[in-house]
Amino acid sequence: xxxxxxxxxxxxxxxxxxxxxxxxxxxxxxxxxxxxxxxxxxxxxxxxxxxxxxxxxxxxxxxxxxxxxxxxxxxxxxxxxxxxxxxxxxxxxxxxxxxxxxxxxxxxxxxxxxxxxxxxxxxxxxxxxxxxxxxxxxxxxxxxxxxxxxxxxxxxxxxxxxxxxxxxxxxxxxxxxxxxxxxxxxxxxxxxxxxxxxxxxxxxxxxxxxxxxxxxxxxxxxxxxxxxxxxxxxxxxxxxxxxxxxxxxxxxxxxxxxxxxxxxxxxxxx
Numbered sequence: 573x574x575x576x577x578x579x580x581x582x583x584x585x586x587x588x589x590x591x592x593x594x595x596x597x598x599x600x601x602x603x604x605x606x607x608x609x610x611x612x613x614x615x616x617x618x619x620x621x622x623x624x625x626x627x628x629x630x631x632x633x634x635x636x637x638x639x640x641x642x643x644x645x646x647x648x649x650x651x652x653x654x655x656x657x658x659x660x661x662x663x664x665x666x667x668x669x670x671x672x673x674x675x676x677x678x679x680x681x682x683x684x685x686x687x688x689x690x691x692x693x694x695x696x697x698x699x700x701x702x703x704x705x706x707x708x709x710x711x712x713x714x715x716x717x718x719x720x721x722x723x724x725x726x727x728x729x730x731x732x733x734x735x736x737x738x739x740x741x742x743x744x745x746x747x748x749x750x751x752x753x754x755x756x757x758x759x760x761x762x763x764x765x766x767x768x769x770x771x772x773x774x775x776x777x778x779x780x781x782x783x784x785x786x787x788x789x790x791x792x793x794x795x796x797x798x799x800x801x802x803x804x805x806x807x808x809x810x811x812x813x814x815x816x817x818x819x820x821x822x823x824x825x826x827x828x829x830x831x832x833x834x835x836x837x838x839x840x841x842x
Contacts, residue, residue, distance in 0.1 A: 644791050656718055700786045783796075
């Protein structure tokens with residue numbers, strides 16, 4: 573029992589790591605607001621160019637109380653989550669297939685690289701025209717934005733699996749499913765999650781690009797409304813909400829990473 577307690581104490585993650593990170597984020601946000609207030613006081617720009625933080629906060633409370641912000645945020649969040657899920661799953665499956673078939677990877681790599689040379693903002697209007705301004709086109713744009721970084725990280729992670737461990741699995745006559753479960757998945761997971769972190773932030777960009785092109789809902793639509801009415805405070809509210817959404821998704825991926833990769837801490841402390 574004493575040995576078990578010692579093991580738990582030794583390998584337990586730092587309890588104050590999350591609180592210290594949260595404190596750092598809050599301090600950075602406070603510093604940004606102070607700089608914003610100082611710029612507004614020094615430059616003395618009109619409100620439709622640079623509103624004061626207090627004006628933006630008042631607008632935020634207004635659109636939050638009347639339900640306008642949540643209505644548009646929920647639609648954007650749905651697009652982001654569906655696009656992130658579809659894009660990351662399809663990229664992971666294709667990455668695994670290409671890692672097992674080098675000829676297929678060599679054949680498809682020029683097309684994959686060429687597809688990434690075209691900015692998503694250039695093909696978003698085509699996707700909206702082809703599939704309409706509804707939910708499907710926005711989810712497709714998000715998925716395409718997420719797809720490439722997750723695919724590349726999946727391929728890199730699978731390539732970094734030590735060859736001697738692969739030979740060991742073959743010596744045990746492990747099936748492809750067992751090799752994937754017990755070797756390839758744990759070994760490639762750190763790199764894959766790194767790509768997922770990038771994809772989580774890019775998915776928000778994809779959703780907003782689609783909504784700016786053509787939509788009647790979402791935070792991108794709210795930005796268009798504020799721009800058309802010269803309501804810069806409303807634009808700031810939408811943009812800051814997008815930043816918080818992206819930061820929240822990034823934080824969730826970090827939390828998932830800390831749970832799934834706890835074995836790395838145990839191995840380093842062993």
